Amino acid sequence: MNKKGGVDINQIEIEPYCCDTLLSDGYYLSYRVKKDTLEKEFFKSLTLKKRNIEIKLLNELNYKLPDHNLGFIMGDFGKSFIYVQSFGAGNPYYFQLIEKKSGKELKNGILIDHNEEEQILLYFDKNDKNRENILLYDFKKRKIRTIKEFENSQCEYERIGGIRSCLEIDTVTSSHVILKIETDKERISKSYSR
Numbered sequence: 203m204n205k206k207g208g209v210d211i212n213q214i215e216i217e218p219y220c221c222d223t224l225l226s227d228g229y230y231l232s233y234r235v236k237k238d239t240l241e242k243e244f245f246k247s248l249t250l251k252k253r254n255i256e257i258k259l260l261n262e263l264n265y266k267l268p269d270h271n272l273g274f275i276m277g278d279f280g281k282s283f284i285y286v287q288s289f290g291a292g293n294p295y296y297f298q299l300i301e302k303k304s305g306k307e308l309k310n311g312i313l314i315d316h317n318e319e320e321q322i323l324l325y326f327d328k329n330d331k332n333r334e335n336i337l338l339y340d341f342k343k344r345k346i347r348t349i350k351e352f353e354n355s356q357c358e359y360e361r362i363g364g365i366r367s368c369l370e371i372d373t374v375t376s377s378h379v380i381l382k383i384e385t386d387k388e389r390i391s392k393s394y395s396r
Contacts, residue, residue, distance in 0.1 A: 219248075221274035225283055228252050229302045231275065235265055248273055250305050258305025260285060277318040279341055282308055284316060284323070292362055299323065299341075309339060314366045320374040324349075324381065326366065336365070338379060343396055351392045355383055 219233040232249045244265035250257040261273050268290065276284040276295070281302060286295045299309040312326040314336070321341035326334040336349040352358075357368040365383075372382040372391065382391040 220269035223248075223275070225275065225278050225302065226280060227302065229257075229283075231260065232256075246272060250300065250302070252302070257302070258300075260300075260305075261287070276313065277316050279318065279321045282341070284313070286313060294326075294363070294366060297325065299339075311337070312366065314369055315371045317371050317374045320379075322371060322374055322379055324369070324371055336369070338381070338394060340379070340396055345396065347394060349381065349392075349394075352381070352383060352390060355390060356387050357383055357385055360387070 223231040223233060229252050232251045235244055235246045237244050245262055246265050247262040248260045250260055263272050270288040273285055273287045276286040282299055283302060284297050285300050286297045288295050295313040297310060297313040298307045301308055314324040316323050323339040325337055327337050338347045338349050352365060352369055355365060358365045361367040368383045368385055370382060373380040377396055378393050379396060380391060380393045
């Protein structure tokens with residue numbers, strides 16, 4: 203044992219995970235830290251579990267990287283959840299919509315906004331020509347719609363984060379979803395049927 207001043211210098215103090223790891227229906231994300239014997243480094247991971255049953259390893263990173271790089275829960279949709287990774291400094295939130303029971307990825311892209319209660323997801327997705335489309339996904343109704351009405355917004359060109367920094371879900375009812383951009387220079391609001 204390598205000791206300095208009576209303390210084992212090979213020990214590492216493990217902080218609790220930064221974010222909530224509990225999901226509905228008994229699912230949760232298990233946070234672990236382990237030492238890789240080959241690399242001689244510590245790694246941390248998040249695994250989707252129910253009780254003691256491992257469903258899927260979601261991510262594993264070097265322990266020194268920030269927890270938000272590893273990922274966190276952004277929304278719980280009942281049978282699925284939004285798992286997000288953030289790399290800070292205004293970078294986008296990369297997300298996966300994951301089915302809890304199987305760990306299967308249902309959707310992925312760059313998150314713009316979401317409404318947890320009504321299970322609405324607004325995000326960027328790349329199309330076949332590698333261009334980003336804005337998509338509105340209604341998980342309850344299993345409906346997806348391409349949003350084009352905000353493509354010429356000034357926000358796209360004037361804000362560091364582009365349109366994802368100003369487009370948001372304003373209102374959700376049982377029959378409509380209203381999206382809006384509201385800045386000093388423009389106000390745009392559009393309603394979409396569910």
